[in-house]
Amino acid sequence: MTLVFGLLLLSGLCAVLALLLEAANTVFADYGPCRITINEGAKEFTVKGGGRLLSTLMDQGVFIPSACGGRGSCGLCKVTVLEGGGPILPTETPYMNDEELRRGTRLSCQVRLRGDVRLEIPEAFFLIKEFRTQVVGLKPLTPFIKEVHLKLIEPQEIVFKPGQFIQFQVPEYEGSSEPVYRAYSIASPASLNTEIKLVVTRVERGIATTYIHDILKVGEGVIINGPYGDFYLRRSDRPMVMIGTGSGLAPLMSILYQMAEEPIDRPCTLYFGVRSQQDLFYQDEIHGLMRALPRFRYVPVLSEPSLENHWDGETGLVTDAVARDVTDGSQLEAYLCGNPLMINAAVKLLTAKGVTEDRIFFDKFG
Ligand SMILES: Cc1cc2nc3c(=O)[nH]c(=O)nc-3n(C[C@H](O)[C@H](O)[C@H](O)COP(=O)(O)OP(=O)(O)OC[C@H]3O[C@@H](n4cnc5c(N)ncnc54)[C@H](O)[C@@H]3O)c2cc1C
Ligand code: FES
Structure with missing residues (x-):
């Protein structure tokens, strides 16, 4: 017990010393x-x-x-x-x-x-740019998720691959003594290149998400830079499986809009995992995509469905639903996005089902 306490004290002191050294380095x-x-x-x-x-x-x-x-x-x-x-x-x-x-x-x-x-x-x-944008919409999608709609001011257009993300600059405010940057995936279609939509989940005491949920107002300016990332649709005829949890739906929506617009007619199943009915969002948009993409299938999966609202869909972890559905994954291509625990579990499951690692693409939100 004394040894553990001593070790904890020592590592605490080391962390404080490192912070002081870092501060002294910056200032002096x-x-x-x-x-x-x-x-x-x-x-x-x-x-x-x-x-x-x-x-x-x-x-x-x-x-x-x-x-x-x-x-x-x-x-x-x-x-x-x-x-x-x-x-x-x-x-x-x-x-x-x-x-x-x-x-x-x-x-x-x-x-x-x-x-x-x-x-x-x-x-x-060298092609990655900084953009001045203006908030033209802030919409609660669920009790914990907000849609942020940004109009590009300068430059006025962004070229990105559906699935990519931008970095959002959170200015200095009472929750942060300096500007910080956080990554958010673009949820809107790439064809709409003068504006973008982001889907932001509130994180308790999170610097960026507290700012976005509680302080940011319509009409304010936001600096972003991007686009970034190699999470985008690969060109092939393979059937696809998409797995998203919470705001991890964002880049998958952008990819699905691309498929509907081009059109890219590949068999595709989207498994969307959330806790309960109130956490589902973009349902009208997803049903619109189902009408546009005949071979697109949607499977919402609730881990804790509320009893008040009747639910006869899939329940459990989103990976449980995938495990029940997919028997042979040898031809599949997979796109995963959301929390790191889900992604680690999904990669393990899909490789066990025969999906080769070079056909599994993911963005971990953490
Ligand atoms: C490529 C990429 C794309 C992303 N896209 C999105 C997106 O589209 N929508 C979105 O909402 N987020 C997205 N994220 C996550 C986002 O970048 C931030 O990490 C997140 O919003 C938390 O930022 P924050 O400043 O509020 O929290 P911080 O102040 O950074 O963290 C506060 C505390 O919460 C913990 N924490 C951080 N994130 C989470 C989390 N998700 N769940 C639980 N605890 C957490 C931290 O470890 C820390 O202890 C993405 C991340 C990556 C890497
Ligand atoms: S920005 Fe350097 S590791 Fe993330």
């Missing part, structure tokens, strides 16, 4: 001007040292994919550092394979600028 250290050279001079600039590479690049209009707001937990913000950047940190290595370690791949949110750096990034990153 002066690294002077630093030169950043990207792709052998395709872009070059001199910036004030001391900041994180990810945010410094963003200030210069170069956007590196990121889904965790720079907290070192998504592993997306990889760049190749050819020179400078200091030694790789223990927070980075879990996200790197041997080849990446050999090439000098780094998580740009973990690299502090203490001198000149030479970088290599995919050319495609």
Whole structure:
């Protein structure tokens, strides 16, 4: 007991010390001007040292994919550092394979600028933009989920693949002493390229979701950047299974709109898992998609159906319903989105049913 208490105390002290060091580093250290050279001079600039590479690049209009707001937990913000950047940190290595370690791949949110750096990034990153937008609608979809409708002001159009996400800038407010970024998938069709809709689940004491649910108002401006991500529809004739939980329905809706518009007539079953009847949303839209896509099947699955409202549909975990339905997955392609626990369980289930891993695509919201 004493040993456990001692260890807890020690790790608490270490965390406080690390925070103090980080704060002192930010406030007092002066690294002077630093030169950043990207792709052998395709872009070059001199910036004030001391900041994180990810945010410094963003200030210069170069956007590196990121889904965790720079907290070192998504592993997306990889760049190749050819020179400078200091030694790789223990927070980075879990996200790197041997080849990446050999090439000098780094998580740009973990690299502090203490001198000149030479970088290599995919050319495609230069296409990622920052957008000024205005809130034109805020609609509760369920007691915990809100739809945020943004009109693009500058630039006025966004080009994205259905399934991709943007980063939403939460400005400084009483819940956050600095602006933070969070990832939200685009729920609207890509053909509607002057506006986007996001579907945001409230997270208790969450910085972004408290701001979006309780503070953001229609008419206000919002800065976003993107698009990001490789969760999008692959071109094939394979039958598809889609599994979404809660706001994980968002990118699947965008993909389904794309299928209805082109049209892409593939057998497709959407399993949508929520707790009870009141958590189901976009039901009219889904029924519209069923009319447009003859081979599209919809299976809502409730884990705790309320007794007041009669329910004769599927019950249990969404993966239970998939397990009951899918016998041979060898021809299937799968698109999964939502909470990480569901996705881990779904990947395990689908691979056991014969879906090969290279045909399972997912976005984990966490
Ligand atoms: C690629 C991608 C796409 C995403 N798309 C969407 C989307 O379309 N809609 C959407 O609502 N969210 C989406 N998310 C999640 C979103 O980016 C935020 O993580 C989420 O909204 C919480 O942000 P926050 O600032 O409110 O919470 P934070 O302040 O970051 O977290 C507060 C606390 O809650 C915990 N927490 C964070 N997220 C959750 C969660 N989902 N459930 C339970 N606890 C949590 C944290 O660990 C922390 O302890 C996506 C995430 C990724 C990676
Ligand atoms: S931004 Fe998520 S790990 Fe760097």
